[in-house]
Amino acid sequence: MQKVCVYALSEPNHGSDASSLNTTARKVPGGWILNGQKRWPANSSFADIFVVLACNTSTNQINGFIVNGGAPGLKISKIDNKMSLRVVQNCDILLEDVFVPDDDRLPGANSFQDLVKIYSISPHTIGDTDLTDYVAYIQALSFSRVIVAWISIGIAAGVYDACLRYLGERKQFGAPLAAFQLNQEKLVWLLGWRLYKLHDSGRMTTGQASLGKAWITKKARETVALGRELLGGNGIVTDFHVGKAFCDMESIYTYEGSYEVNVLVAAREITGIASIRPTSRL
The missing domain is CATH 2.40.110.10 (Butyryl-CoA Dehydrogenase, subunit A, domain 2)
Structure with a gap:
């Protein structure tokens, strides 16, 4: 059941x-x-x-x-x-x-x-x-951060596709807007795939998961913001879905650990020094 x-x-x-x-x-x-x-x-x-x-x-x-x-x-x-x-x-x-x-x-x-x-x-x-x-959790919070990283990749890829279609169809100043490129999407795919392979093989560390979540959501956030910008005023209406993705990405950027917290978790693994002082309950 x-x-x-x-x-x-x-x-x-x-x-x-x-x-x-x-x-x-x-x-x-x-x-x-x-x-x-x-x-x-x-x-x-x-x-x-x-x-x-x-x-x-x-x-x-x-x-x-x-x-x-x-x-x-x-x-x-x-x-x-x-x-x-x-x-x-x-x-x-x-x-x-x-x-x-x-x-x-x-x-x-x-x-x-x-x-x-x-x-x-x-x-x-x-x-x-x-x-x-x-x-039966497997690094419960770390695994959640991998999932959030992949959600971010999906949102960025969706905005990329929406913008590519829109820029190919809309013309301004006598030419299509398709000359603009969204290359950030390529970057987030590579790190996301590497995180998945590390987790699947049981070799992913807490720091790697946190770094991946922080980096991927940051780049996806930039991609989605650029997509909203490329659509101009149409970027804030529901017809083109980019405005909704913009709002969704703001939530994903924060949950499962904010950017700052995840960066400090990764830095703790790199340096061996915890800048976030644990409470007596840890």
Whole structure:
């Protein structure tokens, strides 16, 4: 049976500093009581399972917990009035005394670092549902950044194609506008493909994933902005789709770690020095 799973990490007041989250998990007989808020997890409005990261009040470490959709005390509300990525149902999540059985705490994850670097977790079930596919993370955040990098490539390639068609059809000053070239698209494809091959072979590092996400989204953002510019006033109307891609790219440039945070993660791997000081919970 297939299930929709949500990874609930970001909070209203904690995005880039995700390890400082405020959601708590308090030990009680037979399980845990979760309280707190999450913001932005995509598709939460119809998710079956939530992987919620919370601070263990006993150890002050970040642990992971599996919460069933519809659990008592779990409240979901869709974020309205978004300007971009409107097809994605980002939501606010409120946890009020949500009970999680002991068996539904993620095994082998005793800190934030464990949760973002887990390579495998033993099979896990809720009732008769096998959740191995949902909790067997492979460098969870790093893999997410590879996915975002490829989304950026797709958006840049789409804008490139749209602009190529438009510039071939539209004439100004007696000549088609097709003389203008968008060469940035070629650059992002090369690095994106290399990231995919490294991940597929199990050789991708956290720093490489962060560098790829930062670099590719930056170049894709420039490509899309140039595409909007090439279409002139038509670049902001929905008929040509470039304006929508422009807004979507702004969101993608930020989520799964901002450009600055990902650059510092890559620099930490290069230099061995962390310029972002970890909190005591790491």
